[in-house]
Amino acid sequence: AQSVTQPDIHITVSEGASLELRCNYSYGATPYLFWYVQSPGQGLQLLLKYFSGDTLVQGIKGFEAEFKRSQSSFNLRKPSVHWSDAAEYFCAVGANDYKLSFGAGTTVTVRA
């Protein structure tokens, strides 16, 4: 079965600084990979997804992620963080079973 690990529980970053969130997955074949963002008390919003092709994926809100098969990673990045990026971020992996497996999430705090 597939699984996801997000090693960082909480990250604090200054506004305007760059952000990188780590995600490692476990799956025997080529996975479907996703990043979601959740603001407090809200549902999850899809930021970006990787199915195949170009390993650098662009998403909404200025985010991008890079799939590295050799490292089983799908890290999320943003060059310059805005205060509105403070939220919880979830990495997820999908296989051929209609389900997604989510990581435990990384909470991002943005300081002025």
Add this chain to the structure above:
Amino acid sequence: SQTIHQWPATLVQPVGSPLSLECTVEGTSNPNLYWYRQAAGRGLQLLFYSIGIDQISSEVPQNLSASRPQDRQFILSSKKLLLSDSGFYLCAWSLTDRDGDEQYFGPGTRLTVT
């Protein structure tokens, strides 16, 4: 475009009372439907998923049940709530014609069992 609705938005229920949470999807047909629970400070736990109106799978044995009375309606129920049922309940949908497709989430229901 597709939209997903959940209600109620918040709910406070005593231990031992019944529960019914509703989720409906608009703008698509025959979606896959999902119920997740998110406990405070924790990730998402998949509770049930349905790939068709008569196909509901349970991921975690517990006192909750799910039903799909219509193609785009998914209901989460309990006969007797436990304190441990408190949490944030999220409904999601995805397309059925592709495995591993992205899921789209509703706004959630905050359930507090007292």
